[in-house]
Amino acid sequence: MSANSNQNNEAAMQELRKLLFEKESVRLDELELLLRDQKLHAQEVAKVLAEAVKIRNQKDDELGKSLAPTIEKSIKESIAKDPKSLSDALFPVMGPAIRKSINNSIAEMLQSLNQTLENSFSVQGMKWRFEAMRTSKSFAEVVMLNTLVYRVEQVFLIHKETGLLLHHLSFDPALNEDADVVSSMLTAVQDFIQDSFAGSTDQGIENLRMGDLEVIIETGPDVVLAVVCRGTTPRSFNEKIQETVENIQQLYTVEFKEFEGETEPFQSMNEHLQPLLVSDFKGNAESDKKGSPIKAIIAVVLLVFIIIGWWAFGEIEDNQKQDQWHNYLQKIHNEPGIIITNIQQLDGKSIISGLRDPLSTDPYTLLSGFGLDGSNVIFHMQPYHALQEPLVLKRVAQLILPPKSIQITMNNGTLTISGVASEIWLSQAEQAALYIAGVDNIDSSQVSILTSVFKDFPHDRPIKLDALPSKPKKAIIRNKKPQKHVVTDEAILKRIIALLKPPATVQLVYSKGTLYVSGKASESWIEFAKNNFSRVEEVDSFHTSNLSSKGMQ
Amino acid sequence: MIQKKICILGAAGVGKTSLTAQFVYSKFSEKYLSSMGVKIDRKVVHVDETDVNLMIWDVHGEEKYKKIPTSYLRGASGILMVIDGTRIDTVAVAEEVRQRVLDKLGDVPFVYLLNKSDLQDAWSINENIMQQLQVTGSPILLTSAKTGDNVETAFSTIAKAMLPT
Structure with a gap:
């Protein structure tokens, strides 16, 4: 019973509280919510933040001081994250500041340059x-x-x-x-x-x-x-x-x-x-x-001119170099026996590749003629035999070794031999020349055959025919009857003198195959003359009855 | 330090220049007074724990045909009005000058200096005149440039009168 009445009392009290303090209770709940809820808290602060900053700034500088480290940190982070946004923002300020600073520096430099010029070397300065x-x-x-x-x-x-x-x-x-x-x-x-x-x-x-x-x-x-x-x-x-x-x-x-x-x-x-x-x-x-500052300006202008001049000279030199190089390439392109297949530039060097006849002009030796430095050019040339006539002619000459009395020319594949030569040399030359690629015909009709003046002529450098392959079938145009070379006694005597080189004390007379020797000569010369006179083909006999060796060494 | 401009005024020969001469720092000689009509001296006085740097404009004496130039009064914060105690006519001149100052500057502090107090035998300022001066409400001091009597007080009194109370 007592418990029941207690419960009733409690309920009544609750009712009473509710009636008396309901409004206050709701307000308390609201306040509690405001204090506990961070989000609401922030919203409340946000309402007054600007005003609070304004009031504090008017009062003293503390806010600025306490915010400074945070602002510094944020700027650092902003720069670390993306420097561009900050540099964009600062651009309108930085530009004029930098310009001003540069202008000042230049003005100062000009001024001090001017003064130095003025005072250092002038008469006034000396005074x-x-x-x-x-x-x-x-x-x-x-x-x-x-x-x-x-x-x-x-x-x-x-x-x-x-x-x-x-x-x-x-x-x-x-x-x-x-x-x-x-x-x-x-x-x-x-x-x-x-x-x-x-x-x-x-x-x-x-x-x-x-x-x-x-x-x-x-x-x-x-x-x-x-x-x-x-x-x-x-x-x-x-x-x-x-x-x-x-x-x-x-x-x-x-x-x-x-x-x-x-x-x-x-x-x-x-x-x-x-x-x-x-x-x-x-x-x-x-x-x-x-x-x-006129002097400084002149100095600067001069400096600029020197720089431009130097640059222009470099340009001209470069152009010249290029022209020289171009002319050189043109030259070797036209040179017989050289074929350029590729030109490369690598590390400042030019690499020229192609084919070259060994008998053609060495392209390397041509470089200096065009004022070019050989150390900057590398040649990768493969050897080949060119069929251009100047080279064929060279190759023929190398093989047949024509004496001075012989001229050889090439025209449309025909090798023309002219001049004076011995029968044996001509026949050897004709045979050998046919082995050269590019020689289609040989025309030796202009050659005067010399019945050998010296018996061993021209055998100092014999042609080795056995080294050649089987004889190719090529036409040789030749006179059917070789012309006899008419030789006078006078000419024979000249050849004899050239051969025997007689001393001044000796007189030589040649007549109809006989050499008459008179005067004085040494034993050794007489011996030499006896042994060698027959080398002149026309001389058959040697008369020495009027020759004495008395008193000669 | 507070600086104040004061003018020392009065009829010719009342002893304005003598009053300042011994007690102030003089940079310029008296020839300025005769040529330009003004000489400026400096005096630092200590009033109520404040040092006041007085720039004293010693303007030439008022004469019948040579009035005090009002441009020299401009910006003055106080006036020392000097009367020769032995010459009664200098009181009227002081009154005339005072009116002109009030016209030009408005209400500025004045201090009356009845100078030459050492010459008691020739003293001619009577009670009537004293009452007349007291009506203005400005302090009145008996000074002697000769003995130095009340001269320091004269400067500190005007300095005190110019400082805000």
């Missing part, structure tokens, strides 16, 4: 060296003193309304001390001049000059920039000052308007004013005036 020696100053110091065109010594940034100094730069720190007073005084001077001369117009002083010292004054709505220079500044420098004032005016408008004497906010001016603290030297100024 300065002498001056440096005389005054025991360094050469660099002398050059600087002589070439200084202008130097910016001080830069004052002045608040226009109060004349108070906002920022000051100087090449000499000692000048910093009075800068504030000078600044005010400069303003007073401006006011004074304006009051005295310009009346009520709003024009201020732009320039003050004393000797080589110049104060350039550029006025903006709230600031005055006074630049103290020694020497003559180029026109472009004034533009630079103007740009600086415009720039500063734009960047610090609010600070100028709210200026109450506190100069702290203007310490960052340094980066704008520092570029004005420059100096320039003659070399640079001259090039500035001329608008172009």
Whole structure:
């Protein structure tokens, strides 16, 4: 009973809870879901993320600092993954930056080249060296003193309304001390001049000059920039000052308007004013005036010409080489006994393949005639027998060894032999020539047969007929009766003298087959003459009755 | 450091230049005063733990035919108005100049310096004049350039008056 009532109570409590806290319970469930469900969490954060970043950035720089390593890492990963996408994104920035850098480098190079040219070898340079020696100053110091065109010594940034100094730069720190007073005084001077001369117009002083010292004054709505220079500044420098004032005016408008004497906010001016603290030297100024570093340009142009010339010479040489090569190939193509089947280029060498008659002109020896280098040409030539007539003729000549008194020619396969020859040589030659390919007929009708003058003529180099194959059937045109060669006594005597070479003390007379020898001669010559006179065919007998060997060695 | 431009004004011969001469850093000689009508000096004063660099424009004295050029007043944050305690006419000149300054600059702090306080025998500033000056609400100091009396105070008073409270 008691348990039952307990249960009833519990159910009633449940009911009561449900009635009282149903709404809260649902909300609690929702909140619990929100906390546990990562996805929902992210969605909630996403709603406020941009706003949160904005607020934090306004507060301090911590967000940037904490994100930096992550961003660096992502960039690294992005590059590792695909460098192209990042390089595409950076392209519009990189191009101008690189161009600017290159332009600067070239300008600097030209300038230093110009100065080096100017100072190293000029009379002026020598003078300065002498001056440096005389005054025991360094050469660099002398050059600087002589070439200084202008130097910016001080830069004052002045608040226009109060004349108070906002920022000051100087090449000499000692000048910093009075800068504030000078600044005010400069303003007073401006006011004074304006009051005295310009009346009520709003024009201020732009320039003050004393000797080589110049104060350039550029006025903006709230600031005055006074630049103290020694020497003559180029026109472009004034533009630079103007740009600086415009720039500063734009960047610090609010600070100028709210200026109450506190100069702290203007310490960052340094980066704008520092570029004005420059100096320039003659070399640079001259090039500035001329608008172009003319010497350097000439040097560069000359260099370009030399390069072009060198290249063109190479081209011409190449063309010449090609022409020479072409002419050479033409030449060996026309050369009898050479057939070119292939020309290859390999590793800078030319390989010529083909056929070559051993009796033809060696193509290698022709190279030098065309100005070509033989070491760059390789010949792969197979031997063959050419049937061109000049080569056939050569081959015939090699075989029959014609004496000087014989001429041989080839025409349409006919070998023509003419001149004077002995019967035996002619017949051997006729037989041998027929074995040569290309010789179809032999015409020896023009040969005068010489009944041998010397009995052994012309047997110094006999033709070896037994080495030849069986005799081919070819026509030999020959006179049926060989012409008898008519020989005078005088001619015979000449041959005898040529053979016996008699000393001057001997007289020779030839008549009708008999040689009469008189005078004095040595024993040995007489012996030689006796043994050899019969070698002249016409001499039958030898008379020596009037020949003595007395007193001869 | 805070910089402020002040002008020291008054009739001719009231002792403006003498007041500043011994107590300030002078770069420029007095010839500027006669030629250009102004000489600028510097004085650093320490006020309420702040160093204030005062650029003091010592403008030539007001005369009948030589008025103070108003362009020198431009941008001034405070005025030291000097009166010669022995010459009563210099009070009127001071008043005239004060009006011109107020026209040009609006409401800027003034400090009256009744100078030559060492010359008590010739002193001619009476109670009436003192009341007249006190009406302006500006501090009034008796100074002596000769003895140096109140000169430092004069500069620190104007510096204090110019700083935001």
